[in-house]
Amino acid sequence: MIQWVTPEGKLTKQGLKHWSKFSNDEKREWLRWMILARQFDRRAILLQRQGRIGTYAPLEGQEAAQIGSSMALHPEDWVFPSYREHGVALKVGMPISQVFLYWMGRVEGCKPPEGVRLMPPTVPIATQIPQAVGAAWASKLRKETFVSVAYFGDGATSEGDFHEGLNFAGVFKLPVIFFCQNNGYAISVPFNRQSASETIAERAKAYQIPGVLVDGNDVFAVRGVMEEAIARARKGDGPTLIEAVTYRKGSHTTADDATRYRPSDEVKEWIEERDPVERWRACLLHEGLISLEEVESWTHHCDEQVDLGIKEAESSTPALATHLFEYVYHEVSRKLMRQKTECETREIPWLN
C-alpha cells in the first residue's frame, strides 16, 4: 500500500522523494479543504439532529481520500460521485448552500453551477461507473484530454455495473479514473463479505488496467497517485483503478447506528490513531508549513463559510410544486399540463 505520510505525520521515504512535486501553497490548501469538509460534515449532522435537514450521509474520516483526489482535477474533468462525496463536491465548485439543499430534499442541490462538470449524487450503487466511462469515451472520441472520475465505495465493487464499467474502459482504453474509497463497510457488511479477493485494486489486472492501492487517509499519497492516474489518462494510456483504504468514522447515514456492527476497538483505533486531518496537520506543522494559529483561524473561517451556506440554504425560496412538471420533458405534454393544473388548483378534475 502506497503511503507517503505515516499515521503520526512523518514523511516516508517515498514521501520525501515526492515532497517537492507539489508547492507548499497547494499542500496548505489540502488541509484547508479537508477542514472545510469536516466542519461542513459535523454541522450537517447537527442540523439533521435538529430536524433542519433530512437523513444525511456523513463523510468524516474520508476527507483525505476526497480532497486528495479532487485536488488533482482540472475544471473541465467530469465527476460522477456516489452520495457521500460532499468534500469532492465542494472542492469542484458546488456551493455549500447547494450541498445542504440536496440534503434538505431540494432538487436545486442536484444542479451544479454553470460549467461545473459534477453529476448529481448517485444513489443506486455503482450505476455511476459505466456513466463515467461514457463521459470519458466522449472526451476520447473528440480527442480532448479531459478525464472522468467515478467515485464509489467498496460495496459498489460487488455490483455488475462495476465490472461492466471497468471492462468497457479496459477494452476501449478510456480516460477514466475509478476511485474507490474502501471504508471497510457497505452499511454493515464488512469487505470480507463483499469479496474473497484481498484487495479491490488487484481486480484491475483482469481488465488490463493498473490497480493502485493507496492509504486513503494520507492526502499526500492520494493526491500523488491521482496525479499519475490522470496524467496517464490524459496521455491516452487509459484508465486506472485506485483503491483508497479509509474508514468512515461515523455511521452510514444519520439513520444508521454503526455500533451495531463495528467492533469498538476498531473504531477507536481509526479515530484516535489514523485520522486523516490530524495526520496532515501534524505533517505540515512538523515541516513548518503552517502554525497552530493558522489552523485555528482556518477552522474558524470554515465554520463561518458553513454558517453562511446554511443561512443561504434556509432562506432560499423553495420551488413551487407546479415546478415538478417543468423538467420531465423538454416540453410539457397535454397530459402533464392537465396534471399541473390539478396541482395548482388542488381540484380533482374529471379529465385526468
Place this chain on the structure above:
Amino acid sequence: MAELTMVQAICDALQVALEEMPEVLLLGEDIGKNGGVFRATDGLWEQFGDERVIDTPLAEAGIIGSSIGLAVNGFKPVAEVQFLTFIYPAFEQIISHIARLHTRTQGAFPNSIVIRAPYGGGIRAPELHSDSTETFFVHTPGLKVVVPSTPSDAKGLLLAAIKQPDPVIFLEPMKLYRAFKEEVPTGWYEIPLGSARLVQTGTDVTIIAWGAMVPVAMQGASECEKSGISCEVIDLRTLDPVDEETIIQSVTKTGRVVIVQEAPRTLGLGSELMAMIQEQAFYSLEAPMVRVTSYDVPVPMYALEDDFRPTAEKVAQAVYKVVQEGGR
C-alpha cells in the same frame, strides 16, 4: 423514394442520421462488422468506421450506462439492445437515471439518448426473445416511447426520435421487420412524435393498435367489412406521449372501441387507454370497450405463440361484440 422493408428503412434512417449529425453514434452488440443480428446497421460500420458504429462488449447496463455519459458529454448515442427481452440488466440505468436526469438536474446536462430494441413475437424466435413489455417504459415518466408499424413510419419516427432532446425508447416489431416493402422517402424525413396515424377511416368502431398488432387489426377490420361494419383503425405510433386528440375524436364519432395489444392484459397500455377514453369520452360510448390482448401468462415458447397472441379472428369477434352490445 425507395422500396424498402422496415429493417432496411431503419438502416436507412441510421445512415442519414450518421451522415447529417456528427454527434450521432451507434453502439450495441454485433452492430458493427456483422451489421446487427437483424441487419439494421448493415454496411454502416464500413461507411462510418469503428468510432461511430461501435461494437461493444456484451453488457446491456454497460451500453446504456455509458450512453448516459456520452450524452451528458455532448454525443447523441443511438444504442441498440439486441432484443427487448434482453434489456432488463440495463433497467436500472433507464429507470433510475435516463428517465430522471433532466428532472434531477433541472436541465443542466443533455440527456438525449435513443434506445432501439426489436420486440414482440410471431417470428418463431427462441425462448426469451419475444417480450412485449412497452408498458414498463410508458409507465416511467421522463421517457418517450415509439413503435412504428410500417417502413416509412419507422424511418420518419426514428429520425424524429434522434432529433429529440428527450430520451426515447424505440421499439421495433420484429414480426414486421421484413413483412412487406413500401415506398420510403429518401434523405432526412421526420414524422413528429405524438401523432397517431389514421390507417383507415370508418364510422362504427374504433380499433386502436400499435406495432405488430396494426396489420392484425386491419385484417380483423376487413373481415368485419364483409358484414357491413365500418371500422376506423388507429395506429398509435407513439405510445408516450399518446395522441389523445385523434383517439377521442374517433371515439366520439364511433362510440365503440376495441384495443388490440400484443402485451399481456393486466396493466398493458390498453388499460390506460380505456381509462383515458372513459374519462374523456364516456358519454360518447355506446358499448363497453373491449381489449384483445395476449394472456396474463409468461410469453410461451414458440410452439404456442399463435395461441398466445391476438389474432385477426379475435379482433373481428371483439368488433362484433361491441357492435351487438350497443345496437346499431
